[in-house]
Amino acid sequence: MGANTKLFWILAGYFGLLAIVYTVWSVFFNDQPLASTASVTGGGIEWAGTVALTLSAAASSLIAFYVGRTHKAQGAELPEDRIDAEIDDGDAEQGFFSPWSWWPVMLAGSLAVVFLGLALGPWLALYGVPLVLIALTGWVYEYYRGLFAK
Numbered sequence: 001m002g003a004n005t006k007l008f009w010i011l012a013g014y015f016g017l018l019a020i021v022y023t024v025w026s027v028f029f030n031d032q033p034l035a036s037t038a039s040v041t042g043g044g045i046e047w048a049g050t051v052a053l054t055l056s057a058a059a060s061s062l063i064a065f066y067v068g069r070t071h072k073a074q075g076a077e078l079p080e081d082r083i084d085a086e087i088d089d090g091d092a093e094q095g096f097f098s099p100w101s102w103w104p105v106m107l108a109g110s111l112a113v114v115f116l117g118l119a120l121g122p123w124l125a126l127y128g129v130p131l132v133l134i135a136l137t138g139w140v141y142e143y144y145r146g147l148f149a150k
Contacts, residue, residue, distance in 0.1 A: 001071035002081050008064030015057035023050045103139035110135050 026046040079089035110131030117125025143149065 001067055001074070001078055005064055005068040005071060008060050008067060012057050012060035012064055015053055015060055019050060019053035019057055022046075022053055026050070098142065101139070101142060103135055103142060107132065107135035107139060 023045055026049065027044065030044065030046055079085040082089075110128050113128035114125050114132060117123070117128050
């Protein structure tokens, strides 16, 4: 996590510097006046790129701050940060998954129908919502019924 923190602080500085350079460049070398601050030598600020680069710097700063605080609160190095770490050191319990379960496929298909209904018409989403509820119920309760009941 230490390397990630440094990487995101470097990215934040890079995007911040790039936002300043881009803004100055657009003020002096823009041919079309895009803002009320148009001067004699050039146009105005090109806001789309300036805002995008500034928000990228802000997002990188937020991520770097969060990862840094998490790393400090954790109190230990991750295996990814150690040079002498083995691949098996990073293996953690990921949870229990059913390789034979078809409920996630049904849930994905029914959610696709719902989102397609939002794009095409609400009538299609009304058919998809009960399918979503059936798929969620089936996935949650698949170990309470049938061959795999515990």
